[in-house]
Amino acid sequence: MSERVVYMVNGSISSWRVLVCVYEKGLPCRAHRLRVMRERKETRSPEFLAINPRGKAPVLVEPDGVVVSESFAILEFIERRYPEPALLSREPAAMARELARTHEAETFACAYEGLESLFVTDPSAMSEGDRREIERCLAAVEWELDLWESRANESTFIAGEALTMADVSFYPTLAYMLRRGLSLAARPKLDAYQRRMRERPSCARAFPEGWTHEVGKRDLFALARSIVGTR
Numbered sequence: 287m288s289e290r291v292v293y294m295v296n297g298s299i300s301s302w303r304v305l306v307c308v309y310e311k312g313l314p315c316r317a318h319r320l321r322v323m324r325e326r327k328e329t330r331s332p333e334f335l336a337i338n339p340r341g342k343a344p345v346l347v348e349p350d351g352v353v354v355s356e357s358f359a360i361l362e363f364i365e366r367r368y369p370e371p372a373l374l375s376r377e378p379a380a381m382a383r384e385l386a387r388t389h390e391a392e393t394f395a396c397a398y399e400g401l402e403s404l405f406v407t408d409p410s411a412m413s414e415g416d417r418r419e420i421e422r423c424l425a426a427v428e429w430e431l432d433l434w435e436s437r438a439n440e441s442t443f444i445a446g447e448a449l450t451m452a453d454v455s456f457y458p459t460l461a462y463m464l465r466r467g468l469s470l471a472a473r474p475k476l477d478a479y480q481r482r483m484r485e486r487p488s489c490a491r492a493f494p495e496g497w498t499h500e501v502g503k504r505d506l507f508a509l510a511r512s513i514v515g516t517r
């Protein structure tokens with residue numbers, strides 16, 4: 287038997303949710319950070335490709351050598367293999383809600399995804415189509431936020447009164463967007479939720495290295511609004 291390893295990319299939502307899960311379960315583990323911002327990405331090293339031929343993190347390597355890739359597969363694997371403390375309810379309606387919201391967090395991330403192009407695109411070189419896409423993304427994120435705000439208004443956690451897999455999946459998605467400039471000023475319940483979540487030992491420990499709770503160097507939401515405002 288050797289140690290449990292989570293291969294992860296710092297600040298990536300999919301890696302982040304796996305780390306929160308592992309820490310919530312209290313499983314001993316070593317987070318192995320793969321650097322992707324340098325010319326030779328560590329996700330493309332022969333050693334890592336032998337573990338995951340897609341060259342994507344996260345990957346969980348269990349002490350007995352079992353390898354699991356894909357963040358949602360990892361969450362499910364962990365829940366099945368280590369059922370306590372439970373991250374899914376037994377009661378069918380609650381379980382259904384928790385599972386749906388676990389995966390809906392990815393729909394939320396997809397709504398935002400188009401704004402990531404602003405990391406590399408010069409706004410003055412954008413086509414009208416590019417601008418329309420930014421506008422569409424901003425509207426999609428707003429729609430998502432209304433939905434999640436109403437959920438945060440209903441209960442302490444995002445799918446009920448106890449922390450579940452839905453929080454493990456959703457919180458990093460929200461926290462990631464906050465880092466990119468998302469404002470929750472008009473969404474008090476979600477704001478209170480993310481402040482509660484970030485204090486949990488699991489979330490504090492999984493928080494990306496070198497990040498703070500302030501907006502990062504590039505405020506993508508402000509940039510997006512300025513682009514849309516000039517149309």
Ligand SMILES: N[C@@H](CCC(=O)N[C@@H](CS)C(=O)NCC(=O)O)C(=O)O
Nearest residue numbers: 295298300327329342343344356357
């Ligand atoms: N569907 C996968 C997505 C994994 C993924 O896209 N990981 C990115 C995070 S930045 C990655 O490892 N990128 C490194 C690369 O493409 O070299 C999951 O949920 O685990």
